[in-house]
Amino acid sequence: MLGVLRKYSSLSMEAKASLWYLFCNLVQKGISFIIIPLYTRLLTTSEYGTYTVFQSWRDLILIFATLNLSAGVFTRGLVKNEGSNDKYTAQMQGLSSAVAVLFFLIVLLFMDPFRRLTGFDEKLVITLFVYYVFNPSFLFWSVRQRVENKYKSMVAITLLASVLVPVVSLLMFFMTDIRANALIYGFLYVQIAVGMLFFVKQFVDGHAFFSKIVWLESLKFNIPLIPHYLSLIVLAQSDRLMIDHICGTSFAGIYSLTYNIGQIILIVIASINGSLVPWMYKKLKVREYHSIAVTSNMLCFLLGLMSAIVMLLAPEVVFIMGGSEYMPAKWCIPPVVMGTYYTFCYGLFSTVEFYIGKTSYVAIASFVGAALNIVLNLLFIPRFGFIAAAYTTEVCYMVFMFLHYFFMKKMTKERIFNIGGMSAICLVVFASSLVFTFLYDYDCVRWCVAALVSLLVLFKRSAFMNMVKGLKDR
Template identity: 40%
Template sequence: MQVFKNLVRKYRNFSAPAKASFWFVVSNVMLRGISFITLPLFSRLMTTEQYGEMSVYHSWISIFTIFTTLTLWGGVFNVVMVKNPDNQNKYIAAFQGLAITITAVFLAFSIIFETVSSSLLSLSPFLSVSVFVNILATIPFFLWSAKQRFAYKYKMLVAITVVTSVLNPLLGYFFVINTDRKAEARIFAELIVNCILGISFFLINLRNGKVFFDKAIWKYAFRFNVVLIPHYLSMQVLSQSDRLMINKICGSSDAGIYSVAYTFGMLLTLVTSGLESSTTPYIYKAIK
């Protein structure tokens, strides 16, 4: 009991950045950790082929997100937050508009050329289109959460993370047990949660920034982050290309078996990635 009181006392003496870093690590572990907790459940409900298809789907999301959103919540985002403290909301709303516009173009192509897209990604037509719908839905939340991290406002972010971390697998379980197309059902449940979040935070960002298109901001953000694509892509290629190659060469069943083992192997990165994302704002402010 005394040990617990000492820990609480030390926590209360933490600075705002230290408290924020702690809770951002917790939220990152919860958001990613839920996949480890539910892994035995969904791996038993799905065949190896279905699980592999779902894994390949998420790999394509990670790769295409770099091209369609330019990862505007990284790189240029931190620079703008430091250099333009009075217009942060305007920049976030404009970044949102740019990322959504580019992603919408990719989505349109995936719908018009559905057969080509499906063949290229080795996914069903529904999943090949869902890749871009999912990206579109997550843009507003990623930008909003990036600002929360920058301002050390962790309470709302942690609360939303807890809710989505619980709701996503629960809804997914309900859908999966009621259909034979289990991969599509699991992904559809995820899309519902992401779309609800996406619409909500799109309106919040738009209301706060009061802009969707701003030529100067769009041009600046595009020129700043487009040259960072190889940097962001290199990290994703290292972590996602293995599953894509296994799926292409051996099939989705082998990709599913590999993904289960790979997921457990990524446990060590949860804390380190959480620390990195939470300390970046502090580093930029310290440099200023």
């Protein structure tokens, strides 16, 4: 223990900050994941569907209501305006607020069509836009803490908000009769309250609201990225919205549980990428492509094994997370997990694209994936039901992966990855996902296969741990 503390003390400020940000992210996702079984048992499948469909609309509308100004453009501006970050933050906060208010005024003109489209009542629409005004203030503050490596207060407040959301939501659930809306308003009220504090603080510290130069530069940078941001949201959220309209809210709730289970793999991917992306940038700079190829294949193999375990135990995981009402979701687990697996693979290729700097290709890939997802959903959900959405999404992420590989090859002729080995691993994982579906009616066989895969992970654990450790050390 003392050795661990000494090693931690010897880390640089940047390394400590990265470690704490990773811990914060894992705890946040862990809290969200742990609370799901409670929500699914308190709510009917239809009510849980209402809650998850709201989340999809919230994220989709956010792109237009805030222009995602707290994303890359703000980080870029902080570096560019170093020394006057208080003023710059206040000016960006002013722009974000103005955009949210302007979009709200537009929505007011078309309130009835907007309410019919989303299913929101007037009170929820107003509360949602109050959230869009104030929540970006917290996001601006969080990004600034990361850039300035001030991790202590950022981690503490982020985790406090993560705990308060389910606490307030559950208190409202038991003390009112608004059911699913208790979870919705619980989230919104906590985020608005936290955002208000930073909204006031940052305007007081910055003594600014408007800057023609800052506003125009930010709009010029971010507006062309809206199709990219929107495409990513559509690819991730359109399934639930379309299932809600075509099959009903109850099926949207069942399908949403599937995606929440897919978070198991996403948490692992996020943890790996925290170290992998900086490591890859360093290797790309010195042209050590062999190291990238070997490490990438090993990570694809590791995630393939973990994905296999989740797919094999899908019936048990669905029952634990949702109960018997949600058991049809087990048929969606293999394609959803495969889609998540492909996100890691295309992330390897897109890292090279971002390193080279031609991000226009990223936007094209995002748009094609999102458009294809909508078309396939319109064709197959009415015919085959909500389970079809899982397979259309898997196909879209597979296309996404191929497009990123194709664009990467257009940017560079270097052999950065061992594509033959990576393709073989992907094919084996994909074939396994098809076989595992047929094993859901043969529990003993399925459990034996899951045990064998788990033993393989344990047998290889030292090699995997050393590899991940190497990403952090090099």
